[in-house]
Amino acid sequence: MKMTPLITSAVMHFGEMGSRWGFNRTVGQILALIVLHDKPLSAQEIADGLSISRGNTSMGLKELQAWRLIKQHIVPGERKEFFVPAGDIWTLATRVFEERRKREIDPTLSLLRDLLLDEPANSTESNAQKTLNEIHDLLESVTAWSQELQSLGPEKLDTLMKLGSGVGRVLELKDKLLPGKNTVN
Amino acid sequence: MKMTPLITSAVMHFGEMGSRWGFNRTVGQILALIVLHDKPLSAQEIADGLSISRGNTSMGLKELQAWRLIKQHIVPGERKEFFVPAGDIWTLATRVFEERRKREIDPTLSLLRDLLLDEPANSTESNAQKTLNEIHDLLESVTAWSQELQSLGPEKLDTLMKLGSGVGRVLELKDKLLPGKNTVN
DNA sequence: ATAAACTTTCAGTAATTTCTGAAACTTCAG
């Protein structure tokens, strides 16, 4: 499997960024390698290409499958397992986004719900609860919103994003269009 | 400074989540502590409350200031420095979002621009470039979008988020409203 | 100018995370 200079720099970069995106260096590298090659890759090719151990490769592939970013690809007549991206770039981005939401927001939402059920023991707690409640509401909005965006699908998402500063204007007009929706101001 | 059970669990939780949100455990704990207390806190109170070293506290506070999540608060007649949240919950969320975008997206965007300038050496590279270009466009959309959302401000953002499934419908109607905007489909 | 009250820095240590590679496991062909 070819590792041209261009591909190498991209792979290395995605490795470095990996840790910021919720997975570790090798997982990032493996993902980049698989996404940038149109041909399905075997675990061994990946290990060789990145000069990492076969064991590490196996764990990385496992994690990428848990994130639903790659999938197995069966080559008829071949014993080995091959891997390909689980979808197009938009799909992958969406999955990363979704998965991070699960890890970064959901556990907090769940804790906040519990904490808000307790009776405040004094004014300090009562005040803290007020803040926790704001955080809770914010996270719920974000969650609902992100699920809404998910359900739009790539094309509409793209339209929405390209709408750019039009969003503000659409928002101003929305009351006339959608009288059923409640207004905040 | 009181550490009631409720506040303690919240602080501990935000500490654990901290690493997932881009900063480390103690930084998360310090932030939670400051946000949940209406009174300004001194570095010493924070160190004591969390049982961490004064040095670590100092570094944590520095980082939170770099993220623009807390600010100094001068108490007349006091020599010590006190710290308070840099704004309301929405402001803080926005800042975290913005800061993460800078760390997680901008460097990649910049690398991709460079890689796309190179002439592809062969068909493998040319294919990889096609994919890199898709990633580039996606990240640019996300960046533009997130800046757009920033500029709406908390109230409108809240309206937009609460709009929920109305977003899809607004989108369908937008052509009639904003004939100037280009359409993707 | 001194000292008290406070903050920051940073070298060394501790804790955590990641990686390796050998052993165990699985699957298939003959």
Add this chain to the structure above:
DNA sequence: CTGAAGTTTCAGAAATTACTGAAAGTTTAT
């Protein structure tokens, strides 16, 4: 059933990241 071709697991090693605390730095009052 045996062994070859492959995959996974996991204990220990390596690398990275976070934390401590003593020393150096800063600011203010006298």
